[in-house]
Amino acid sequence: MGNNSIKIEGLLKMAKIKEAPVDLEKIAKVLGFKVIRYPFHDKLRGKITIVDGIKVIGVNKTHSAASQRYTIAHELGHYLNGHEHYEKSYEDNEHPYFDHNFQQEKEADLFAAELLMPKPYLETDLQKLGLDISILKEKYQVSEQALWIRLTSSGLAQKYQGK
Amino acid sequence: MSLTKEKLSEKIKELRTSKGASQEELGKVLGKSHAAISDIERGITDVSVQELSLIADFFHTPKGISPQEKKLVDKSSRDFDKYLAELRKKGEL
Numbered sequence: 001m002g003n004n005s006i007k008i009e010g011l012l013k014m015a016k017i018k019e020a021p022v023d024l025e026k027i028a029k030v031l032g033f034k035v036i037r038y039p040f041h042d043k044l045r046g047k048i049t050i051v052d053g054i055k056v057i058g059v060n061k062t063h064s065a066a067s068q069r070y071t072i073a074h075e076l077g078h079y080l081n082g083h084e085h086y087e088k089s090y091e092d093n094e095h096p097y098f099d100h101n102f103q104q105e106k107e108a109d110l111f112a113a114e115l116l117m118p119k120p121y122l123e124t125d126l127q128k129l130g131l132d133i134s135i136l137k138e139k140y141q142v143s144e145q146a147l148w149i150r151l152t153s154s155g156l157a158q159k160y161q162g163k
Numbered sequence: 164m165s166l167t168k169e170k171l172s173e174k175i176k177e178l179r180t181s182k183g184a185s186q187e188e189l190g191k192v193l194g195k196s197h198a199a200i201s202d203i204e205r206g207i208t209d210v211s212v213q214e215l216s217l218i219a220d221f222f223h224t225p226k227g228i229s230p231q232e233k234k235l236v237d238k239s240s241r242d243f244d245k246y247l248a249e250l251r252k253k254g255e256l
Contacts, residue, residue: 034256036247036250038243038246040239040240040243041232041235041236041238041239043232043235043236044236044239044240047240047243049244049247051247051251054251054256056247056256058243058247145178145181145222148174148178149178149219149222152171152174152215152216152218152219153215153216153219155212155215155216157171157215158171158212158215161171
């Protein structure tokens with residue numbers, strides 16, 4: 001997790017991003033990726049691919065804007081975590097916690113959450129706005145569920161509970 | 164809207180049910196009984212930061228897809244590769 005924070009801080013600096021919403025296409029561009037929107041099957045959020053040095057992130061254009069943002073961040077998470085099987089999609093598995101690919105998906109999800117909602121940005125906004133979920137989800141352009149997961153897993157929900 | 168203990172409890176329940184998971188399933192993740200999860204969801208018992216982290220991990224678990232859907236997903240992925248190849252041929256990538 002700490003490792004993600006360092007990477008994300010560097011990325012935000014490189015892309016000259018200082019506040020939410022994080023401009024993901026700018027970050028993708030800084031890393032040399034072209035973002036292409038495509039009508040994937042509904043169960044496929046997107047994929048990352050590098051062919052002959054051309055780096056592409058495909059995003060399901062039929063999904064919501066917040067979901068598309070999550071996908072770009074998730075795919076960047078695969079890339080920056082050095083995952084081998086970029087193109088693997090979610091599979092039915094009774095015991096996903098023991099599945100190697102599932103662990104990679106989880107790592108990419110954690111990275112995505114931290115990139116879309118950097119903790120220092122959240123701290124600043126929570127101090128200013130309090131725990132106002134409707135304002136925060138608009139500002140960060142994420143789903144309410146993604147916001148709650150980030151707030152609870154980072155401990156910020158409890159820290160700002162009732163403030 | 165500020166977050167009270169009750170709101171946090173309601174939210175845990177809402178996320179669990181939206182995922183289609185039972186109290187027993189969430190209980191297994193936390194090493195607690197379904198009755199203990201029920202207490203958490205009713206705001207009777209507090210949740211530690213460590214437990215919240217485990218709950219968040221649990222909500223990250225992807226929903227499975229059927230073998231039939233998997234075939235369609237794989238096809239969609241291959242179609243995208245073909246689309247990229249066409250773009251490259253046209254010099255648009």
